[in-house]
Amino acid sequence: MVELGAYHENVDDTDLDAATLPPAPGAGEYVALALANTTIALPGGQFTDLLGTPAAATDWLVAQGLAPVDAGLQEMCAGLVRSLREQVRVLLASRSCSDPAPQSALNAVNEALSKAPTAELLRWDPVRGLYRTASHPITQIVEHALATLAANAADLLTGPDAERIAACGSPPCTRFFLRNGRRQWCSVRCGDRARAARAYAKRSQPAGAAQR
Numbered sequence: 001m002v003e004l005g006a007y008h009e010n011v012d013d014t015d016l017d018a019a020t021l022p023p024a025p026g027a028g029e030y031v032a033l034a035l036a037n038t039t040i041a042l043p044g045g046q047f048t049d050l051l052g053t054p055a056a057a058t059d060w061l062v063a064q065g066l067a068p069v070d071a072g073l074q075e076m077c078a079g080l081v082r083s084l085r086e087q088v089r090v091l092l093a094s095r096s097c098s099d100p101a102p103q104s105a106l107n108a109v110n111e112a113l114s115k116a117p118t119a120e121l122l123r124w125d126p127v128r129g130l131y132r133t134a135s136h137p138i139t140q141i142v143e144h145a146l147a148t149l150a151a152n153a154a155d156l157l158t159g160p161d162a163e164r165i166a167a168c169g170s171p172p173c174t175r176f177f178l179r180n181g182r183r184q185w186c187s188v189r190c191g192d193r194a195r196a197a198r199a200y201a202k203r204s205q206p207a208g209a210a211q212r
Contacts, residue, residue: 024168024186026161026178031064032153033176035081036089037186041172043193051085054078066145077142084112084146088153092176095157096165109150116147 021042027034038050038060051057057078061067073081087108094101120132156162166179170190177186185191 021189022187024175024177025180025183026164026176029178030152030156030161031066032088032149032156033092033178034064035085035149035153036092037175038085039089039174041174043172049082051078051082057081061145066148067141071138071141073138073142077138080142080146081149084108084149088149089176091153091157092165093167095162096167096176101157109153112143112146112150113154116143 021040024033024037027037040048040050042048049056050060054073054075054077058067058071058073061071061073061081062069067073087105090105091101091109093099094105122130122132124130156165161178164178164180166177166184168175168177168186168190169184170186170193173186173190175186177183
């Protein structure tokens with residue numbers, strides 16, 4: 001199983017932040033991959049969660065076209081999105097290593113798939129007469145968003161691109177991406193850092209160690 005939180009300290013890359021990190025390959029094609037990569041580990045012990053607050057989670061869903069700008073998610077709903085993200089990450093990690101998919105992660109994704117309301121309810125009001133509306137508008141928005149994200153994850157994990165799912169091989173990065181050829185990293189920056197780390201390790205190796 002891929003270690004999601006590995007960390008390497010030998011390369012100075014502290015000028016990199018979440019704002020300058022380009023989207024991982026495949027994130028533009030699969031919103032579930034973009035969801036998985038909303039938790040970002042950076043060199044120097046930096047960490048960014050793009051869903052870390054209700055406002056941030058709302059902004060991210062709005063940017064993906066999964067919620068209206070006035071959705072105003074509360075912490076409970078933002079927590080549901082973060083929870084689905086973690087389960088999607090578990091499934092991506094297991095798929096990238098050809099490991100069995102954990103049943104708990106499958107259950108979480110299936111629950112999100114099955115909970116989205118399919119229609120607005122019919123109601124009666126003495127003034128308005130018969131009308132249709134959601135019983136809990138904000139919850140319905142979140143449930144539809146979760147169902148869309150879960151369906152997209154299922155499509156990715158079972159579709160033709162599943163074989164290309166990979167975890168970035170440049171610690172501390174924890175992002176996933178779709179591999180082209182033998183590519184091991186989610187960005188050029190991560191590739192440069194991994195090569196620099198290897199060079200550093202080689203220079204630091206005691207003389208004659210390679211021959212033992």
